[in-house]
Amino acid sequence: MKRANRLYVLILALAVFVSGCGYNAIQSQDESVQAAWSDVVNQYKRRADLIPNLVSTVKGYAQHEEEVLTKVTEARTKATSITMDASLLENDEAFKRFQEAQGAVSGALSRLLAVAENYPQLKADANFRDLQAQIEGTENRITVARTRYIDAVRAYNTTIRSFPSNLTAKFFGHKVKSNFTVENEKEIAEAPKVTF
Numbered sequence: 720m721k722r723a724n725r726l727y728v729l730i731l732a733l734a735v736f737v738s739g740c741g742y743n744a745i746q747s748q749d750e751s752v753q754a755a756w757s758d759v760v761n762q763y764k765r766r767a768d769l770i771p772n773l774v775s776t777v778k779g780y781a782q783h784e785e786e787v788l789t790k791v792t793e794a795r796t797k798a799t800s801i802t803m804d805a806s807l808l809e810n811d812e813a814f815k816r817f818q819e820a821q822g823a824v825s826g827a828l829s830r831l832l833a834v835a836e837n838y839p840q841l842k843a844d845a846n847f848r849d850l851q852a853q854i855e856g857t858e859n860r861i862t863v864a865r866t867r868y869i870d871a872v873r874a875y876n877t878t879i880r881s882f883p884s885n886l887t888a889k890f891f892g893h894k895v896k897s898n899f900t901v902e903n904e905k906e907i908a909e910a911p912k913v914t915f
Contacts, residue, residue, distance in 0.1 A: 741884025745893055748875040752896055753805060755868035760803045762861040763821060769857060770795045770828070773850045777831060780841035787827075787834050794820070794827040807897070808872075814897035828854060865899055872898045 774788050781788075798820040807813050832851065835841050842848070876895050879888035888894075 740887045741878055741881075742887050742891070744878050745875070745884060745888055745891070748871065748878055749893070751871040752808065752868070752875050755864070755871040756805065756808060758864040759861070759868050762857060762864045763798070763803070766824065766828075766854065766857045766861065767795055767799050769850060769853055770824075773828075773831070773847075773854060776844065776847045776850060777835055777841060780838045780844070780847075781834060784834050787831050791824075791827040791831050794823040798824045809894050809896060811897050815900075818899060825858070869898055872896045 770791060774791055777784070778788055798817075801807075801813075801817050801820055803817065807817055832854070835847065835851075876898075878884050879893050879895065
């Protein structure tokens with residue numbers, strides 16, 4: 720009787736492992752995460768490459784806005800100093816620092832573009848308009864790339880946390896990947912107050 724139970728358990732375990740171990744799904748989804756991450760990095764690099772040209776263009780017109788220009792340059796330097804390789808995806812703290820640095824770049828760029836509104840000659844400059852359009856396009860590309868990354872990570876994390884593929888994931892050392900979070904989550908959790 721004991722031998723029959725062992726054989727039954729062995730056959731059941733083998734059937735579960737063969738039919739639903741999830742190994743191929745994990746590999747496929749891991750590749751999707753890596754590809755989506757590469758796109759995110761590519762778009763952030765594109766933005767970082769545009770910033771020096773934008774700062775130089777603005778500097779010629781808005782010389783007394785040195786503080787804003789310095790903050791953009793400092794934010795860019797900090798963001799580009801962070802290594803953006805795949806190891807970042809499995810380190811929540813490093814991923815958070817990366818996200819904060821990129822958020823600082825976005826904020827500094829927004830302030831720079833707002834300052835530029837005060838200079839009609841700058842707004843009329845063809846180089847500035849071209850760079851502004853490229854920055855805006857790149858910000859849109861970053862949003863799309865981040866969305867694709869978020870979707871890929873969601874699918875991957877769901878697979879490696881679901882039974883029985885979670886057993887396969889543990890066996891092969893696959894871990895949950897870090898994902899983007901909403902900045903200022905507490906602030907946006909409250910509904911805005913509208914008064915007339």
